Amino acid sequence: MPLKRKIAYIDLTTGDIEVKPIPIEVRKKFLGGRGLDAYLLYNHTKKGCDPIGPDNTLMVSGGILTATCASATARTHVMAKSPLTGLLGSANMGGFFAPEMAWAGFHHLVIKGKAKHPVYIYIHNGEIEIRDAEGIWGLPVTDAQWAIRDDLGDQEVKSMVCGPAGENLVAYANVMTGIKNSGGRSGMGCVMGSKNLKAVAARGTMDIKIAHPVEALEYNKRFIDQIISAKVNQTQGTLGTPFIWGATNSWGGIRCRNFQYNQCEYADDIEPERIDEICEETMGPYHMTGCFGCQVHCRAQYKITEGPYAGRYDEGPEYTSQGAFGGETDTPRANTVLVGNHLVDQYGMDNLETGSLIAWAMELYEKGILTKKDTDGLDLSFGNDEAVIEMIDRICYRKGFVGDTLAKGGIQASKVFGKDSFQYLIQVKGMSNLHSDERATPALALNIATGSRGSDHLRSRPAIDLYHLPQDVLRRIYSTPIPYDGPLSSEHTEYIGKPWQVFWQENCYMAVDCLGICKYHTTFLGATLPNFEDWPKVLYYNTGLDMTPEEIWMVARRCNMIERLFNLREGLTRNDLEKGDMLNHRYFDEPTRRGAPEVVGRVIEKDKFIKMIDEFYEHKGLDKDGNPKPETLKELDIENEPSHLV
């Protein structure tokens, strides 16, 4: 049974390992994956702990549906206090790791302490071993995984590793698995590195009994048909996420030259079709790949065609790499994007954060806050492709003043660079914003301002807000499973109704992350995809757990609130520019300069934005300062946290 998967507490300082079952009450309250990880984080870390000290606790998990007969239950979740933000750190990745860990008997790991020398954890059919990683330390992401297979003499082993960036404590180092599945954003690879933990490897052949296999199989087929019949997923399946770039850029939603423009000109070379051509030329007509059990197959395969890295194989590039190494730095050249993407994959570093910080440094260079003296002679001008590639290397290996400083993350770096460098830093809670420009989309601006792991497009983004969906469609989506009769607007430039959409999406994505499935299989980029109403059956057929859509909604709200509690404990205050639910002033002060008529000339109107936050807090059950009301905690049954149930 999926519900028999266990939780293991691993202390790297002492080598102690304790294995426990996950009580059913805990499942009903938090399901699994990110939700249960948030509970574990809140319970197993002390307030104010050093993110790169032994007291930080690293959670690794699969969702409650991982490796069951549901669609794309591929996701691995990783959580700890973030070295980048000092708040909640959380990363979610596809691939094949979490299912393997589930077949090896585990759903959750709680890793504490710090090993004396580099080690890796090996999980195998109910057993856990801490093994020497001396010979693997220093290896890039894929070599490290292959070395572990050789070390164990088993080519079926799956591992999640940190790359050189994690070892070098780059604040936004990723956890990686496979060629490019990336647990990105908040520096979970850095936490691994700080613990001398190079990898967690898994290999399992244990049965996961499906509660109602015939129904699970049939329902999965129906589910998959629904998922792949969505136009957006068909496009994902041929072009991958780069497809988003085309429309978004021509419309005026891509940050360029850090934040100076909202459209990248002369970008033909990185249009989705062009990238697809390169993939086809180098990998043949069938060049898409996917995660465990997924029929969307959104990742392209490619080889680099020119320069010193020619012939290297990788997957992607994602929409984020187009923005990070093409748009923001104004270097819209395919090879720069492909090489940049490859380097961060191999170093294990967040593409989005890396590109954003390089673009920020470029603006500082343009403004004279950084000079050639600071860059050791490197011309850090916008549009300089070599500088982008060089900076990726300098950040990972902490070379030179600017490379070493940027590796600390934006806020820390702004303290070193001084002057008004902070004013130019496009971040929320210390995490760089995606390269999309939210000035014409208040709903998306609210989403990045309030995301629990910092500026983030995967925690509450109502992406379908851009589609001008008719009222009845919006109403159908956003008033289940909880009735909502407040306003909703089909207009993406509007402010009304958006707080509810963001609140609804926050709960939708949390539920998905607890189940352990991919966001492309829910109401994220497509309006016809499954959500709350469809999940109870999947859950019941696979695990036997009987829950209503409303109950799943409550789990999601509860888990989001635990994340909030953690952030509040670590210092989140509403209007704090470094740790609050607030946007950089440029969103309010600098109008967009390019794009479609409804986009150009836009700013976020601050008074309306503040009102949106007020309303969003109300939906969540927070007071005006963003703290939970006592009755909310009671309603969510988390009045006495930490409650140490597991």
Next chain:
Amino acid sequence: MAKALYIDYQKCTGCRLCELVCAVKHDGISNPTRSRIKVMKWEAEGLYIPMSCQQCQDAPCLNVCPVKAISRDEELGRVVVDYDVCIGCRSCVAVCPFGAMNFNVIDKKVIKCDLCDGDPQCVRFCDVNALEFVSPDEISIGKKRDAAGRLSKAGREAGVLLAEL
């Protein structure tokens, strides 16, 4: 003629859904070691090759079985194991040139693809059609057409080149 499982590995995305549904269909359990089809991967090159039983005409497993537990089912075009007769000696596992005869260590018995009695679930779920259930003569016709297409394209391109000379 009975249909055959045709694997076009070029189309495979490596998702392993076929393994999952195979195990769930036969045993009601998610566990790839129970799957009759198995995707072999060379991740570093992006190469994924699903391997399953070829249902050979002159099947080595059938020939080697000391107790004649394996036979051909002509109606469904498959090679089947009679578990009432099988003694679990694993000779068939050793002799299969494709590694398609498996030994399930949990139930302690040999397992192989049975074409799901004519409705192969791996085919049903594989949306990219890396797996197809077709008449064996269609396989070569399809491949001929593809190859001919490539030749004619090459021919046209050569013609253009010649014309430009």
